[in-house]
Amino acid sequence: MDLRYSEAELAFAAEVRAFFANDYPQDILAKRRRGQSLAKSDLQRSERALSDRGWLAANWPPEHGGTGWSVTEKYLFDEELERAGAAPIVPMGVIYVAPVLYTFGSEEQKRRFLPEILKANTFWAQGxxxxxxxxxxxxxxxxxxxxxxxxIVNGSKTWTSQAHFADWIFCLVRTSREERKQQGITFLMIDMNTPGVEVHPIITIDGGHHLNTVSFENVRVPQSNRVGEEGKGWSYAKYLLTHERTSYAHIAGKKEQMRKLESCARETRDGRDTLWADPEFRRRYEAVAVELTTLEYTTLRTLAAVATGGAPGNESSILKVRSTEVAQAITELWLEAAGYLGVRAVPDRSDADWNGGRGGPFAPAWPVTSVADYFFTRAQSIYGGTNEIQKNVIAKQVLGLE
Ligand SMILES: Cc1cc2nc3c(=O)[nH]c(=O)nc-3n(C[C@H](O)[C@H](O)[C@H](O)COP(=O)(O)OP(=O)(O)OC[C@H]3O[C@@H](n4cnc5c(N)ncnc54)[C@H](O)[C@@H]3O)c2cc1C
Known part of the structure; x- marks a missing residue:
């Protein structure tokens, strides 16, 4: 197996890198470096910059506006996006609902919804x-x-990520009661501006507003907003979840976190030994680095299988479990580094504009944000189906153990 990139692939990576350095909104990169949360308008500008370049929908088929990239190009693109520190693509529209629409939606639904997602005009939530x-x-x-x-829709959804930004929500709703609970579930798209839809914020342990409860009281939704057949929503939902679970790996972002962690751990503070000089920290760092490399190759294998025609199968559960475990291990190392270096004055770092340039003592952004990241990353083994549930899927569907 030849693992080297071709000249053309390296040229593509250089083109993407130049785009993020020159044509992407630089204020968004600065906000991300400072660990500030992004407003909806920032996310929209970020996605429009990608969309204008034709680069928003790497996972879609070209006939619907996808990039037509090879697996390697997609991988290189993600790597450059995460290396630049650009905003991640909000997945609910581009990565989750769009594949359901172009696979199971009517022609009318494809014409109506896909271009709006592609232009970043509509943001979606997952109900x-x-x-x-x-x-x-x-x-x-x-x-x-x-x-x-x-x-007429009545009930509520909870833990709904970004519902406070969303223009639309795709929901699983019960349209009949059958012997098997999975039957009688329908996949319905609801305009968030419909009377009777209300969004209630949930503030998480990291102090952020990512989540919400969404309530529906006598919400009138045209039947033309149903995807596919009534009562068949469960199979569309499962298809969506395999796409969702494959999207968690974020290898390039993890590699970038590890690179930065090494550089921060090499900093000296008040003449003390660096954290990098601590053999126990180094041992754990290297153990996580090895886990990350194995995750990278497992991800590439899955992507290669998708490229040769398969939708990601139940193996995506393996990726979900491993990606979240590695993500959590990285934030644990970061937290330790933050504790070691402290968050008080560190006078000569380039990202030291955390206090908004007001002068006086300041701290770099990373020790502060690493605490919030540590807390929020606990949620990764819960959302998209908990890791315990993924292990059940692996046991039953992948290993055939009943
Ligand atoms: C940050 C975040 C974002 C989210 N975003 C969304 C979103 O946008 N849209 C959305 O619809 N949902 C979202 N969710 C919800 C998420 O999908 C659920 O939290 C998750 O499926 C678990 O359900 P639950 O919270 O009801 O826990 P429960 O199902 O009550 O589980 C509680 C515990 O029991 C364990 N458990 C349950 N059943 C089994 C079993 N059979 N075998 C072994 N262990 C079991 C679980 O692993 C877990 O540890 C989000 C959640 C979080 C934390």
Whole structure:
């Protein structure tokens, strides 16, 4: 196996790198370096910059506006995006619902929704989980009752990421009660501006507002917003989840975190030994680096399988478990580094504009944000289906153990 990049691939990577250095909104990169959260308008500008270049929808088929990139090009693009520190693509529209639409949606739905996602005009939320239905998602109770050409939706969704930004939400709703709970579930797209839809914020342990509860009270939704057949939503939802779980790896971002961690751990403070000189820290750093390399090759294998025609299968559960474990291990090392170096004055770092340039003592952004990152990364082994549930999937569907 030849693992070297070709000349053309290296030229492509250089083109992407130049784009992020010159044509991408630089103020967004600066905000990200400072660990500031991004507003919806920032995310929209970020996605429009990619869209203008034709680079927003790497995972879509070219006939719908996808890039037509090879697996390697997609990988190189992600690597450059994460190396530059650009905003991640908000996945709910581009990565989650779009594949369902171009695979199962009607021609009218494809014409209506895909271009709007591609131009970053509409942001989406994912309405799967409910207060009483998370791991046991098929137990969901949010109801859609047919009424003429419409459905009337009643119930609530919870842990809904970015619902406060979203223009649309795709929901799993119950349209009938069958013996098997998975039957009678329908995939419905709901305009967030419809009367009766309300968004209630949930503030997480990192202090951020990422999550919400969304309630629906007698919300009238045209039946033409249903994707595919009534009662078949479970199979579309499962298809979506394999795309979702494959998207968690973020290898390049993890590599970048490890590079930065090494450089921060090499800093001296008040004449003390560096953290890098501590053999126990180095041992754990190298152990995580090895895990990351194995994750990288597992990811490449999965992407290569997708490139040769397969949708990502249940193997995506393996990626989900490993990616989240490695992500959490990295933030644990970061937290330790932050504790070692402290967050007080560090006078000569280039990212020292954390205090907004007001002068006086300052701290670099990373020790402060590493605490929030540590807390929020705990959630990775919960969302998209918990790691325990992924292990059940691996046991039953991949290893055939019943
Ligand atoms: C940050 C974040 C973002 C999220 N974003 C979204 C979103 O945008 N849209 C959305 O629909 N949902 C979202 N979720 C919800 C997420 O999908 C659920 O939290 C998840 O599926 C778990 O469901 P639950 O919270 O109800 O936990 P529960 O299902 O109640 O599970 C509780 C615990 O029991 C374990 N458990 C449950 N059943 C089993 C079993 N059969 N075998 C072994 N262990 C089991 C679980 O692993 C877990 O540890 C998000 C969650 C988080 C934390």
């Amino acid at each position: 799967y989980s409910e207060p009483g239905a998370g791991s046991d998602l098929a137990g969901l109770e949010c109801r859609a009752d047919a009424d003429g050409d419409d459905y």
